Amino acid sequence: MEKIVSLAKRRGFVFPSSEIYGGFGSCYDFGPLGVEMKNNIKKAWWDEMLKKHEDIVGLDAAILMSPKVWQASGHLTAGFADELVECKKCHHRFRLDEIQNSQCLECGGELIKSRKFNLMMKTFVGSVENEATLTYLRAETCQGIYVNFKNVLQTMRLKIPFGIAQIGKAFRNEITPKDFIYRTREFEQMELQWFCAPKTADKFFDYWKKERINWYLNLGIKKADLRVKEVPKNELPHYAKRALDIEYKFPFGWKEIEGVHNRGDWDLSNHSRNSGEDLKYEGYFPYIIETSVGVDRSLFAFLCDAYIEVSGGRTKTTKATKEVETMLKFHKSLAPIKVAVLPLVKNKPAIIKKAEEVYQILKPHFNCQYDETDSIGRRYRRQDEIGTVFCLTIDFESLEKNDLTIRNRDTMKQERVKIKNIKECLEKLL
Ligand code: ATP
8 A cells, every 4th residue: 555655646646635735634636647547537437438328428517506405415414424433532533433442543542422424515605604605515426417307308308218427526524534545525426327217227226237347347457356245224325225335455455436326216306306396207206326436536446456566577688677666557548658759778869869759740649758768677667667558669770660669568578660650550559
């Protein structure tokens, strides 16, 4: 875990928020490589939903909504509160489910009896701060989908079953944010809400469970690192008829990365009752099957799964042979950098010129890095460490033959390719 967090910081994936001021309450910023990876994850999810399926459309609802939405959804009542205990001595707060005995995990002090703590983040909209202008940052993206159910249904002339997909920020005033970007107070969700007839809900629940597991496997997550946990009836969230967690084997244990829920008619019937708007379809409230995954949390899982250490020297010709080599074996579609362009040596202007030409050809089409410092072995290792899929090297022979070598990150196989064919070649490989 420490190694992954350190690599994430050192190589520009994730920085602590407001770091020069000492950080800020478990918020994180995504650096140049982190933002690329995040975008790749979001694209993979969006394509999976909208390109693979004919009956799913997208939405981008506002973060700020009428507080009436949160009243209706149950978020302002007991439904969206964590059970909390506080230490009498150091006043540290813990979630009840974290406590093994009645002692404080920080100082061993006595814990005060539990109470409910609402996770919604408050804010005021307008120039006056009072009850009337109070609202909340959304704690989940799906409410924006439910309140737009009718708009989407009518404007897109859809028929049930169909889905609405959305990606966006959500905020929760988590009591114990921890484990790096696993649990944060600001995060991004990718949610599908699938509207269907009640009697088809079980069938679609099983369908979406399989679809979602396959998505991770197709993006390279190892089967052994993924499992499904059915949520027992007495632990179901307030809105759910059935729920399962897709769990990933993080360095700190098996933890949820995605939830699949049968929400029944909870959402549409509640919003109908509270808003006065009839949200029925052909006389009934559709059931909703929801799949909900955090972008940040899944990025963390992809990062952990890709991380490997190789000893014994993959790059045998370098001085660095004896060191342990770190690699991120990302799936090619998730890798933040696809191609690195590397002139073999720095002191030969003709080689540098050719390498720059190659870089300019590729840069508009692929995420590329150009690197000319240090030995070629060191540079390969730097690229392996951030999961770059291919390294292109321009050497002395390139000057005569107008070609380069393309090195595959995983097999380390090198092949010569003509420069005029390199763009097409990479398009095929990637
Ligand atoms: P947890 O039990 O871990 O708090 P949850 O069951 O409350 O999660 P859901 O409300 O089902 O989570 O949210 C769906 C997904 O959103 C989660 O599987 C996770 O990927 C992501 N998510 C939820 N809360 C956070 C958070 N605080 N930080 C990062 N991601 C989160």
